[in-house]
Amino acid sequence: MTPSETTANFRDVGEALSLWIDPPPIPMGKLHRGGKFDLLATAAELGNPKTILNLRQGPDPTHLRGVNYIHVPAANDVENYNTSLREVRTWISKALSALANPQTMWPVYIHCTSGRDRTGLVVATALLFAGVPREVIVEEFLLSDGSERTMIESALESIVKGKPLEVDIQALKSALIRS
Numbered sequence: 001m002t003p004s005e006t007t008a009n010f011r012d013v014g015e016a017l018s019l020w021i022d023p024p025p026i027p028m029g030k031l032h033r034g035g036k037f038d039l040l041a042t043a044a045e046l047g048n049p050k051t052i053l054n055l056r057q058g059p060d061p062t063h064l065r066g067v068n069y070i071h072v073p074a075a076n077d078v079e080n081y082n083t084s085l086r087e088v089r090t091w092i093s094k095a096l097s098a099l100a101n102p103q104t105m106w107p108v109y110i111h112c113t114s115g116r117d118r119t120g121l122v123v124a125t126a127l128l129f130a131g132v133p134r135e136v137i138v139e140e141f142l143l144s145d146g147s148e149r150t151m152i153e154s155a156l157e158s159i160v161k162g163k164p165l166e167v168d169i170q171a172l173k174s175a176l177i178r179s
Contacts, residue, residue, distance in 0.1 A: 011033060055112040083156075129167075
């Protein structure tokens with residue numbers, strides 16, 4: 001079974017970025033994204049993560065050994081693309097702070113249910129803070145089935161123009177770009 005058969009919208013973010021940036025600012029094999037996984041998924045199918053960041057409400061299966069599970073659920077009653085909302089900004093800050101934490105072990109697998117909306121928003125914001133050009137961030141986001149350009153462009157615009165997120169951006173950038 002390949003990752004794409006195990007989880008929706010699975011990909012290595014560094015490898016995806018290499019379509020537009022050579023070399024990619026995020027090393028290949030460091031950050032993976034996708035949808036929920038089940039008890040049949042192996043670590044190899046998820047990119048051999050040392051940390052799994054779950055953005056959905058439900059818990060993950062915990063059958064993978066040697067993996068640190070972090071659960072930062074997004075509220076189901078809020079439009080997560082509306083990054084001008086305080087509760088959305090707080091949730092994004094918590095997710096990014098988990099990535100910026102020096103105790104986070106890499107590689108990381110970030111996921112929600114389909115690997116598109118919540119995952120796409122967190123990954124896009126992380127890439128923004130890592131210095132990836134916005135047009136590349138949008139193209140990476142559009143690799144997910146069912147994604148909409150206007151949704152991520154609007155969300156990123158609100159991130160840039162809104163009150164700063166409560167995350168150590170330098171620590172996040174360092175965590176993402178180091179090999």
